[in-house]
Amino acid sequence: MADLPIRFGIIGCAEIARKVSGAIQFTPDATLSTVDGRNVEKAANFAKANGFPPEAKIYGSYESLLDDQDVDAVYLPLPTSLHLKWAVLTAYPNGEARGLERCRTVERTSSGQKPVSDKLVVVNSCFTFCADPDFVKNDIRVKPDLEALGALGDAGWYGIRSILWMANYELPKAVTAIRNPVLNEAGVLLECGASQLWDNGKTATFHCSFLSNLTMNLTSIGTLGTLHLTDFIIPYQEHEASYTTSTKPGFNELVTGWVQLPSEHCHCGSTSVSVHGESLLSLNNTCNGLAAPRRMETS
Structure with a gap:
């Protein structure tokens, strides 16, 4: 089979x-x-x-x-x-x-693994885009009978899923909404966020919006390493997936710069497999x- x-x-x-x-x-x-x-x-x-x-x-x-x-x-x-x-x-x-x-998401590290670290500590995820007035007024994603969760059900899902991936799909023990979300006249979310907390102390936040500049950031921080993506939903180039990693960095003697600089990585799809297809x-x-x-x- x-x-x-x-x-x-x-x-x-x-x-x-x-x-x-x-x-x-x-x-x-x-x-x-x-x-x-x-x-x-x-x-x-x-x-x-x-x-x-x-x-x-x-x-x-x-x-x-x-x-x-x-x-x-x-x-x-x-x-x-x-x-x-x-x-x-x-x-x-x-x-x-x-x-x-x-x-939903593309797992980009070459082996599909999280960054090397003793313990996952913090995950921050953000997906925003600045929709035009017609979208904000007429798109199905702002209609309560079609997409009642608005930005949370659309853009927010990517952030939530990316956090769960980093946490090996372990559900948090508590989720707290960030105050003062933005809603349209029908009560549909246009912008919101939340924080999450796990029993072992790791935390995460996500932010999603139809009202802010196009941003697709995902940062995962462990005790020994950091993984950072700036296009984790739609790659800058269809056949390329890039990210940066940092392992045990520090400062120089005068604390005027870093030593052990973050490293940049890029995986390119073959002629028969696009980055989207790899997911x-x-x-x-x-x-x-x-x-x-x-x-x-x-x-």
Whole structure:
């Protein structure tokens, strides 16, 4: 089974699905199997515009994919308010339990490991972008019936997921919202943040906003090392993933500069695998390890 390609289905033709479908095509051992739109014409146009293979199936309703046995993994680029319904329907078609998975971030270190340190101490994450007035007023991400969590449900998820990755997905014992979030007239979050605390003393903060300059920072600090990324969601260049590490730095004798300077690293995708596509490789490995029939969901 490990040699079989993972057959992806996409429910919905949202803009972000263009990027993900491209990443799937760049990924070895993966293929685009189906796309479901609100109607056949919309789905067909999406498939044509994004280079789906000729054999890909085109459906005109979200329900059509549920009975398709030729789909192993499902990507849901739908508004957050629809995730629960379609994640459950996708993972449990006909009441039968299937594998369930969510993927969001690119793990950049060469071995997928955290920076070398005795103990993880602090993680800080920030994703902001300055949306235009039309976005702030009309985008589905600021509509209470489509994305009730606003910036938290959109930009905030990346920061939360990155923190959980650094913490080996151990949930914090306490989460405290930062005071004075910014909301629109409908009560949807446009800017917010929170701090987290774990039993072993490590802490984390995240900030997300539709109202600030484009920033995608992730910093993880241990007792002996620091990992810092400045484009951890969308890389500066599609085929490159860069980061800096620092291990036991110090000051010079006069304390006018550093010694043991941070080192810069860059991993480049091959001609057949983009950096975006690399984030799907672990999903492929997991999916291939499931007992047939295989199905997973990503969102």
